[in-house]
Amino acid sequence: xxxxxxxxxxxxxxxxxxxxxxxxxxxxxxxxxxxxxxxxxxxxxxxxxxxxxxxxxxxxxxxxxxxxxxxxxxxxxxxxxxxxxxxxxxxxxxxxxxxxxxxxxxxxxxxxxxxxxxxxxxxxxxxxxxxxxxxxxxxxxxxxxxxxxxxxxxxxxxxxxxxxxxxxxxxxxxxxxxxxxxxxxxxxxxxxxxxxxxxxxxxxxxxxxxxxxxxxxxxxxxxxxxxxxxxxxxxxxxxxxxxxxxxxxxxxxxxxxxxxxxxxxxxxxxxxxxxxxxxxxxxxxxxxxxxxxxxxxxxxxxxxxxxxxxxxxxxxxxxxxxxxxxxxxxxxxxxxxxxxxxxxxxxxxxxxxxxxxxxxxxxxxxxxxxxxxxxxxxxxxxxxxxxxxxxxxxxxxxxxxxxxxxxxxxxxxxxxxxxxxxxxxxxxxxxxxxxxxxxxxxxxxxxxxxxxxxxxxxxxxxxxxxxxxxxxxxxxxxxxxxxxxxxxxxxxxxxxxxxxxxxxxxxxxxxxxxxxxxxxxxxxxxxxxxxxxxxxxxxxxxxxxxxxxxxxxxxxxxxxxxxxxxxxxxxxxxxxxxxxxxxxxxxxxxxxxxxxxxxxxxxxxxxxxxxxxxxxxxxxxxx
Amino acid sequence: xxxxxxxxxxxxxxxxxxxxxxxxxxxxxxxxxxxxxxxxxxxxxxxxxxxxxxxxxxxxxxxxxxxxxxxxxxxxxxxxxxxxxxxxxxxxxxxxxxxxxxxxxxxxxxxxxxxxxxxxxxxxxxxxxxxxxxxxxxxxxxxxxxxxxxxxxxxxxxxxxxxxxxxxxxxxxxxxxxxxxxxxxxxxxxxxxxxxxxxxxxxxxxxxxxxxxxxxxxxxxxxxxxxxxxxxxxxxxxxxxxxxxxxxxxxxxxxxxxxxxxxxxx
Numbered sequence: 001x002x003x004x005x006x007x008x009x010x011x012x013x014x015x016x017x018x019x020x021x022x023x024x025x026x027x028x029x030x031x032x033x034x035x036x037x038x039x040x041x042x043x044x045x046x047x048x049x050x051x052x053x054x055x056x057x058x059x060x061x062x063x064x065x066x067x068x069x070x071x072x073x074x075x076x077x078x079x080x081x082x083x084x085x086x087x088x089x090x091x092x093x094x095x096x097x098x099x100x101x102x103x104x105x106x107x108x109x110x111x112x113x114x115x116x117x118x119x120x121x122x123x124x125x126x127x128x129x130x131x132x133x134x135x136x137x138x139x140x141x142x143x144x145x146x147x148x149x150x151x152x153x154x155x156x157x158x159x160x161x162x163x164x165x166x167x168x169x170x171x172x173x174x175x176x177x178x179x180x181x182x183x184x185x186x187x188x189x190x191x192x193x194x195x196x197x198x199x200x201x202x203x204x205x206x207x208x209x210x211x212x213x214x215x216x217x218x219x220x221x222x223x224x225x226x227x228x229x230x231x232x233x234x235x236x237x238x239x240x241x242x243x244x245x246x247x248x249x250x251x252x253x254x255x256x257x258x259x260x261x262x263x264x265x266x267x268x269x270x271x272x273x274x275x276x277x278x279x280x281x282x283x284x285x286x287x288x289x290x291x292x293x294x295x296x297x298x299x300x301x302x303x304x305x306x307x308x309x310x311x312x313x314x315x316x317x318x319x320x321x322x323x324x325x326x327x328x329x330x331x332x333x334x335x336x337x338x339x340x341x342x343x344x345x346x347x348x349x350x351x352x353x354x355x356x357x358x359x360x361x362x363x364x365x366x367x368x369x370x371x372x373x374x375x376x377x378x379x380x381x382x383x384x385x386x387x388x389x390x391x392x393x394x395x396x397x398x399x400x401x402x403x404x405x406x407x408x409x410x411x412x413x414x415x416x417x418x419x420x421x422x423x424x425x426x427x428x429x430x431x432x433x434x435x436x437x438x439x440x441x442x443x444x445x446x447x448x449x450x451x452x453x454x455x456x457x458x459x460x461x462x463x464x465x466x467x468x469x470x471x472x473x474x475x476x477x478x479x480x481x482x483x484x485x486x487x488x489x490x491x492x493x494x495x496x497x498x499x500x501x502x503x504x505x506x507x508x509x510x511x512x513x514x515x516x517x518x519x520x521x522x523x524x525x526x527x528x529x530x531x532x533x534x535x536x537x538x539x540x541x542x543x544x545x546x547x548x549x550x551x552x553x554x555x556x557x558x559x560x561x562x563x564x565x566x567x568x569x570x571x572x573x574x575x576x577x578x579x580x581x582x583x584x585x586x587x588x589x590x591x592x593x594x595x596x597x598x599x600x601x602x603x604x605x606x607x608x609x610x611x612x613x614x615x616x617x618x619x620x621x622x623x
Numbered sequence: 624x625x626x627x628x629x630x631x632x633x634x635x636x637x638x639x640x641x642x643x644x645x646x647x648x649x650x651x652x653x654x655x656x657x658x659x660x661x662x663x664x665x666x667x668x669x670x671x672x673x674x675x676x677x678x679x680x681x682x683x684x685x686x687x688x689x690x691x692x693x694x695x696x697x698x699x700x701x702x703x704x705x706x707x708x709x710x711x712x713x714x715x716x717x718x719x720x721x722x723x724x725x726x727x728x729x730x731x732x733x734x735x736x737x738x739x740x741x742x743x744x745x746x747x748x749x750x751x752x753x754x755x756x757x758x759x760x761x762x763x764x765x766x767x768x769x770x771x772x773x774x775x776x777x778x779x780x781x782x783x784x785x786x787x788x789x790x791x792x793x794x795x796x797x798x799x800x801x802x803x804x805x806x807x808x809x810x811x812x813x814x815x816x817x818x819x820x821x822x823x824x825x826x827x828x829x830x831x832x833x834x835x836x837x838x839x840x841x842x843x844x845x846x847x848x849x850x851x852x853x854x855x856x857x858x859x860x861x862x863x864x865x866x867x868x869x870x871x872x873x874x875x876x877x878x879x880x881x882x883x884x885x886x887x888x889x
Contacts (some may be wrong), residue, residue, distance in 0.1 A: 024775070034747045035803075035805065035806065036802055036803040036805050038789070038805055045737040047867045048701055049702065049866055049867050050685040050686050050700075050701060050869075051685045051686060051701070052700055052701030053700070053860055063687075063688070065687040065691065066684040066685065066687035066691075067684070067686060152800055161804075162672075162673070162806040162839075162841075163788065163806040163807065163808060163839070164839070164841075165788075166841075192843055192844055194839075194851075196808070196839055196851075196853075197789065198787075198808065198810075198837045198853060199789075201853065201855065203837075203839070203851065203853045203869055205849065205869075205871070206842060207843050207847075217845070217847065218684060218842065219682050219849060219871045219873070220684050220685055221685070221853075221869035221870075221871055222849055223853065223867040223868065223869055224736050225867070270688060270692070270694070270695070271695075272688075272692060276691075276692070277687075283683070283691065284683050284684055284685065284687075285680060285681075285682075285683070285739065286680065286681065286739035286740060286741065286757075286758070286880075286882075287880075288691055288739065289691075427690070537866075585860065
């Protein structure tokens, strides 16, 4: 009898839950319960009834219709030459998350659940094209910090909302918002998505917000059909190779502003006004016809080049570095860490020997830098390398140096015969780390009157310096006349981490310090030297990590995009110089207009105009 | 020796109790079914799980060239036309349509939401949702229940609406609270359409086509609300497979841009 009662009670309780779950008519609903999970798992194939050409053969040149591009986005796309894909570093790039969902090929979606609790940890999406593996975290974890690496698919978190799955994605790389014709998506873009099932029909809504290249969010939808059996095709092999032999590595195919030779091809073929696909957000709306009717030929021509004489746009990018007065540690790989928060990025390698530190930051938070290093290793700093003499990389030399010690020196010949009083450095090695750099760093710092205990004393002159420390082979490469005449790259070979210093950042135009030996050609060469040493892991990403002087932890992709930018700006400035332009005319032409919303700065120590002046001066000086 | 016997009896009673609990649960009709016994079920308007009313503007971000302009004759993009459909598309003659007074062929139910347009959605009554377009000045009525069939097919056909949530083929049984039901979409099935065009260059759909649409609303971080209409068109005459597309609209609070225009054949 007891069991009967228990059963009835259990059943009624269960029914009661059902009733309680629905708000009685006329009463305010209770706090919304979490939306139920829907099942997305299985095999899916896109129908491709919309945008077939883009999703198949690729888009036509200058067909930017339906994209809310701002001036920078339009100019970026007009400068794009599809042959850029013949460059080795571009050949195997993955699709960005929004484009991935529009790709040809098969999709597989599956759940990852905790075996003990059965809680949903993640939803995985595998796309055949470019072998795109997305992980949508469902366990409530936070997104990574701004200085964490970006990937083509980005970092996604999801929750069930209403009748679908809502997904928010950050940390995507830069790439194509539209395949084939250069419509760009920046690394600042975020993606909001909704997945809704209607039986065996899956609708994926993508909303891309990109402050760098778009004036408003870009909304598209993808329709996928459920497949009852495994399509059996999941791979997309890609390996880069030589597609154009004997091409110098400082060539990046691009079109000068106003000189895209095929810009009229699309409009002519379909008998459309040239401006029809170039006017940005209005191309999405019913007002397009009225807008085109009001345009003159001059209005149209003006769309093909930057509006001259305007003040450069400024960056719309979010800060890639913290400004909370604290030092933040990001584990890079093996025993290598990136410390951010005090100006230039700092790298620390730990192990059985003392810490090996690359760059010391601006020196405003050196005590906190030291505290952070002590959380990574109990051993003192043994070596410090400066990649540049610029203050964001050497500002902490004195404090960090003084906190270290180099046990390899006591009793050695060098200590006994070091020129005491000159640097004061080797006089008491157990009271100081050994600081290394190219000789020109020492020369430049001494010239600026830096205190002796902040100046590297262990210098090198040749192209390469070697060190085996904490179980890793560490190489220093001299990059002559890049940002300055004393720049070094530092490569931790086993960890496969390259520290780029000021040569590469994700936050600004390169600080080409012409007065101190920098040059645009040297900068391009240095960036290509990085790319000669990187190896991607899969589909053009991960593998070798590159620590920028400023900004987020990167890999080959970000360095490639940066190299491309410097080459393209150089080409534009050079073309004007070849026509006899003055520096004022070059600046007025706004030759960086397509990059200014990413890197542009009009105030401070390194502005857009300073960068253009530096490129001009460098080229005029034959460097 | 007794313990196994007792255990067996106990286990048997527990199993019976479980069976009874399951039977009660299975026999308990869903709440929405119970309401019908004591009175009228809530009207569809009151059951609306989300608000579709208001003014929305189309976002032409896909098939842009085909939708913002009239494509060349025979240019059918990704549409899965049958040979008969392709032949009909190749025979498109806008002058003939104008002469026949059929300028609204591209503004029928299967095509009008693909055009650059604004739509206004409202409740005509508790059972009928009205969707108006300013492009072509068309009106569609979505009737919950059995709509009255017109004497002859018209451009917008007959649309039956329902709040459509996934329904399991069998009730889920589990040791725990029952699963909640996902929110519904607005499902609209339209038939008896006058033959029209899927695109302004005469890509046809026929009189026996069935249009199934799902209307969903998404509130995007940052404030925008999106209306997405997921569409399946089955046409045994002119399509070789079902044609799927999704149209997106953005909600507008400024309604001043509503500009009704007549149908055009070109």
